[in-house]
Amino acid sequence: MPGRLLPRAFFHHPPQQVAPLLLGKLLVHRTPAGVLAGRIVEAEAYLGPHHDPPDPAAHAHRGPTPRNRVLFGPPGHAYVYSIYGRYFCMNISCEAEGLAGCVLLRALEPVAGQAAMAAHRGLPADAPAPLLTGGPGRLCLALQICRPSHNGLDLTSPRSPLQVRDDGARVPPYRVTPRIGIRHAVDWPLRFTVAGHPCVSGPRGRS
Numbered sequence: 001m002p003g004r005l006l007p008r009a010f011f012h013h014p015p016q017q018v019a020p021l022l023l024g025k026l027l028v029h030r031t032p033a034g035v036l037a038g039r040i041v042e043a044e045a046y047l048g049p050h051h052d053p054p055d056p057a058a059h060a061h062r063g064p065t066p067r068n069r070v071l072f073g074p075p076g077h078a079y080v081y082s083i084y085g086r087y088f089c090m091n092i093s094c095e096a097e098g099l100a101g102c103v104l105l106r107a108l109e110p111v112a113g114q115a116a117m118a119a120h121r122g123l124p125a126d127a128p129a130p131l132l133t134g135g136p137g138r139l140c141l142a143l144q145i146c147r148p149s150h151n152g153l154d155l156t157s158p159r160s161p162l163q164v165r166d167d168g169a170r171v172p173p174y175r176v177t178p179r180i181g182i183r184h185a186v187d188w189p190l191r192f193t194v195a196g197h198p199c200v201s202g203p204r205g206r207s
């Protein structure tokens with residue numbers, strides 16, 4: 001496993017502080033076939049219902065439900081949810097237990113297992129990196145992350161197959177923009193992207 005495992009204390013802060021610090025870190029999935037890893041290049045913060053005003057785009061804004069209960073637990077856990085009945089997106093819980101802030105991982109730069117990621121995406125082994133992990137649904141497909149297997153995993157545990165790790169890479173310059181792909185609070189500047197990175201998702205003018 002590359003680098004060092006991030007401790008729980010890393011995530012024990014508001015998501016708008018955690019999200020930019022995640023840029024450059026590694027999302028690593030240890031599978032029976034080998035390690036899949038990508039460097040985080042895009043992340044969005046979603047604020048808990050205690051925030052004033054509450055974040056209407058957050059899954060937690062109406063309080064705990066069976067679907068989102070992971071968010072109200074300890075920080076540093078994976079919250080994986082399905083979209084369109086076909087794809088999955090992955091968030092990381094932040095802040096103290098009960099506050100339900102989180103960070104959505106929107107894009108990665110492939111680091112390990114790129115050929116396997118391409119196969120998982122149904123693409124040729126030499127497919128461009130943005131087609132593999134440039135988007136929240138794509139990165140979950142590429143790294144084989146799904147709600148039944150990974151929702152609720154403790155990303156700070158050395159025993160977890162899914163971890164966030166720091167390999168000492170330099171923290172890149174980043175941009176702050178409004179979030180994309182949502183219908184509420186569309187002007188809140190809570191999206192953080194590595195400036196100019198080709199794997200960043202969404203319109204090029206907002207990368």
